[in-house]
Amino acid sequence: MTDSSTFLADFIRGVAATAPWGDGRAFIDTDTVTYSSPFPADFVFGVAAAAPQIEGAAFADGKGESIWDRFCRQPGKVHDGDTLDVACDHYHRFDADFALMASLGVKNYRLSLAWPRIYPSGDGELNQAGLDFYRRLFASMKRHGITPWVTLFHWDLPQALEDRGGWTSRVTVDAFARYADTVVKAFAGDVKHWITMNEIRCFTQLAYGAGTKAPGRRESQAVVNQTFHHALLCHGHGVRAVREFGGAGAVVGLTDNLDVCIPVTETPADIAAAKAWFLEKNAHVLGAMHAGHYPADYLARAGADAPRVERGDFDLISLPTDHLGLNIYTGTYVRDGRNGAAWEAVPLPANYPKADSPWLHIAPQCIYWATRLAAECYGHRSLYITENGCGYNDEPVVNGEVPDLHRRDFLRNHLREAHRAIADGVPLHGYFLWSFIDNYEWEDGYQRRFGIVHCDYATQVRTPKLSARYYADVVRGRCIV
DSSP: OOHHHHHHHHHHHHHHHHOTTOSSOOSSOGGGGOTTSOOOTTOEEEEEOOHHHHOOOTTSTTOOOBHHHHHTTSTTSSGGGOOSSSTTOHHHHHHHHHHHHHHTTOOEEEEEOOHHHHSTTSSSSOOHHHHHHHHHHHHHHHHTTOEEEEEEESSOOBHHHHTTTGGGSHHHHHHHHHHHHHHHHHHTTTOOEEEEEEOHHIIIIIIIIIOOSTTOOOOOHHHHHHHHHHHHHHHHHHHHHHHHHSOTTOEEEEEEOOOOEEESSSSHHHHHHHHHHHHHHTIIIIIHHHHTSOOHHHHHHHGGGSOOOOTTHHHHHTOOOSEEEEEOOOOEEEEOOSTTOSOEEEOOOTTOOBOSSTTOBOOTHHHHHHHHHHHHHHOOSOEEEEEOOOOBSOOOOBTTBOOOHHHHHHHHHHHHHHHHHHHTTOOEEEEEEEOSBOOOOGGGTTTOBOOSEEEOTTTOOEEEOHHHHHHHHHHHHTSOO
């Protein structure tokens, strides 16, 4: 810290030590004066996007139909009937996009590969044109000094596999194993950072239970539980593929949209309640991976709906990983339970602040508690925030810029919580902002914008927003500004 900030911190601590409330608390948190100290020298700053949301070229060069290509054409499923056909046309514009990314000082990019671009029917004939496209893409990234962090599966299941059962069937597990082997072998020379799955909960519970995401099915809880078991098996195959074919220095992990809670007060009782809530809500994914089996309390709650497990399944699921990626957007407030309950969730009032995404309530402390609890409960020694961002509608370009101060504020406050976590010893090693560019936001279509770069979908003109310039300053200085 600077001399002035040191003086201010010492002054606040002195006030706290002599304050009439007598317990060392200050009205000003002393953490707020340390924001200008740098992130660690090896901390990774990056941006993220996903193939189906930005590439377009949905049926070009041999690419097969995905479940989202089918889902978006069903009336009423996606806002305004928006399709993935063109999206941001990144398929044809990736070199210019990487030049723009590099101009912002971004050197790490989390992307995904489109499974149906590689295997149009999921497990049939290989599409060489798909592999060739990603070779060109990785070559462009290398020219622009950008390191790829590649996600093997980001929701775009080949429709041909869904026609054979999708995530309810072990056919998909076998197909994914072949796909993972193929792409890791093909790109071992280009990629050293691998992520197996993105957000298991979304493409299982929301897609086969709630029906709000592709393929839009509403199945029993037993069927839904089986889908996430199959997804965990695919995660295991992804880890296995990287270990076998990734080459020297390759690392791999899962990206999970874990359930996040925030203790109402940072007191021992509320923190204990938050930990109990966290363990219960994440037992079926992170808990199972960590334990090497489904935890007993989860199985008791699931009862007859528990997943069917075959011999050897958890040998795959519990393969050691190098890191855990966390997609963190919001959280549930939790406190010590009444009447002997381990925890109690506190409902949000109607006027609690949120983004235009109705589920995205603004709670910056989610960053701190998600990373801290993941480390404390499961022993992860390397964590990355693989997504964090906010979605808003109607962000027009004004005088060559989008003045998205709401997103700048969101980023700054969440980065402060990341900085706090590191200062408290949480092994947080990187942050990937979601997202690099406005894109296809699943069932919300193109109305919801998460990007720090504005995309005019009619003209495909890119315009960096105020938040892009802000994030560039953060990355350049490696500190919160």
